[in-house]
Amino acid sequence: MNTKQSFLTALFACSMVTGTLMAQTRVDGDTLLNPAPDMWPTYHGDYSGQRHSPLDQITPENVDMLGLAWVFQSNQSQSIKGTPIMVDGILYVTATNQVWAVDARSGRQIWSYQYPENDGFHIGQRGVAIYGDLVYLTTPDAFLVALNRHTGTPVWQVEIADYERGYWSTNAPLLIDDHLIVGVSGDFDNLPGVLRSYHPETGELQWTFYSTLPSDLRNPNDPDSVFDEAMGGQMWMTGTYDPELNLLYVGTGNPTPVLNGNARPGDNKWTGSILAINPDSGELAWGYQINPHDTHDWDAAEVPVLIDAEFNGRQRKLLLQASRNGYFAVLDRVTGENLVATPFATLNWSLGEDNTGQPIPDPTKEPQQAGSLVAPDESGATNYRSPAFDPDSGLLIVSAADAYGLWFNKEAHGDYGWAGADYTVHSRGELRAIDYRTGDIAWRYDLFGGAGTAGVMTTSTGLAFTGDSSRNALALRASDGETLWHSAIGRVSNAPITYMLDGRQFIVLASGGTLYAFALPQRLIQ
């Protein structure tokens, strides 16, 4: 290192120290165990995936006074689909190849970062993670990029998986202690399902978990290593975490080839499953396959929501999932035992459940040469849009859809990648509040259109924030779905978040390329 370089390094170190002193929060694993009310420090807000905020300034009585506080225009045509992260009064917002740091008080852009244009799949971006002075972005060409969160300057980047083989990433990483857990997508090619853990400071690879093994790791003498011929099972959504059990929960995607089930007979473990993984070692603790032998691209990647609640007279650690195939499941998250498995939306592909609570797929509803009419459609009974849990009413509020698709597969479609064709015939979106004890639907709200794009967030005052499928941001009463507030900002494209700043509770959500912040008028705030 020459003199000039060491001087610059020293200067940089100085500025980093100053930066650290000026910033009040050092986000690490401990921060996420009990997030302060003035932040939304991780994709789901906390580790539980409940998207339930303790904030209480906005109530059913005053929510109709909610007004626009600010707007951030990204000035580009991509929708903001991800969840913004908020720390130290700064929001970190993403779209594909793009991060913006935005003042959470005013909506003013502080910096923006553009990842170099690349040939990976450009589908969307679900959000960043933060650790210390770093903010992390995943990219269409399956890289993990660490930026200085004060300046937006790249610090390091690592390749998560090879995009030329067909991987890409939209994933919002999850920080657990000194593990940054990162997932990828890739079901247009027959690829092993990959989840990786990196050291958040250095980007050093700590472990790789495979939901389906690469062929070179398959041992014909070890039945656990060779379940069957399926590949896939990508873990493309952000998981949840129980610190007491030290278990990471993550849903896995569909098997490949996607629509051709004949090429991969059997259950195709661990695709379409909810998995519990030790975050220190990457070892599987247990798995429950809610979507065995998937032939409809349904995944089981939806958020595994963690609640501690009474079940049949006993306090238990539970896991809830409203799955894309139309099943709602409740598991004991210590053991993986299934407690409830019941449809929450129209479906016609299941013959019932076996004695472990695993649905039994109807083989005649696999894609056919002449077409089979199957509910739900490819988009599913729900999807990536986050649900929220309201503990007071015991309801999981889910953006659901009743939908039918036509599904085709024939020999000429082959056994690689998509390997079939499908078309949505009909879809009607409805918000459904599911009683976790039974799976019963407590209330419904017509979304006035097809499947929605908005996630849900609840607050401790019994409010549920979301959006319909036409043009409205909504606040509903969580206990009965009664509409208490709306604003026609356009179709909400992400899941709402909330935080306190300057004694004021903000609700932030996106429509298209624009972020909107709502709050009560200053004069109403004591």
Place this chain on the structure above:
Amino acid sequence: MNVHIKGLTSLPAAIFALLFSSLAAAAAQEEAPPYPPELAAQGEARFAAACGFCHGRDAAGGSRGHDLVRSELVADDDNGDLIAEVVRNGRPNTEMVAFSTSVVSADDLEAIVAFIHNQRHLFATLEGGRRSVLPEDVAIGDADAGEQYFDDHCTACHAANRDLAGIGSRMQGLQLMMRMLNPRADRRGPSPSAAMVTVTEANGQRISGALEYQDEFTIALTLPNGRYRSWQTTDVDVSIEDPLQAHVDQLDRYTDADMHNVLAYLLTLQ
């Protein structure tokens, strides 16, 4: 020999036409692709990134987007004039969003157009098709059983000798199947009937028209004279009659056999 060259209605003429089209395909195989391979290769990479998720990396249909190599719009496209319009403006009420120049530059679009046309050329020379749904794939039903189902479930609105006369010669295959299941799912054929809405104002006046927009708070319609009207839903009573709701209700009742049988019956309505 009874050959009507003009209408190609006789069997020998149809065979002749078929023979001729496969000869044309064979000739196309030897023709050079319409665009320079370098430009198409550039387009392939940009297509994969921006369009491949929905339309397939080879443009032959993907997870939700249409097969572009067999698309009529692509067939009618002249050097990107039609493709550019869809790319830049998107298609309203579908998942096809608009791509601005910040996402797909003018150069990208030119290369993408070259790629799509070269893929169309390539697929025209291939037998079968990887993700195609051919008319003969779906025409497996029993037309007699389909007629029975039709008589039992469809005649409140339809008649074989009235609105559906000749449907089997106007539409086939996947398009007819989609239209039969839900006319609104067929975006290629004629626009299906709109839902009709009647709004009753506080003074008792009733206004009817085609449903334009509805959410919990707003109702909008188009009057028979083409004018647009909207109301707050709290101010009026709203009653909607959707003639196509019967199609949606039918989705819960069809077995796959029913569906194929009714399709087979519709195909006999020449």
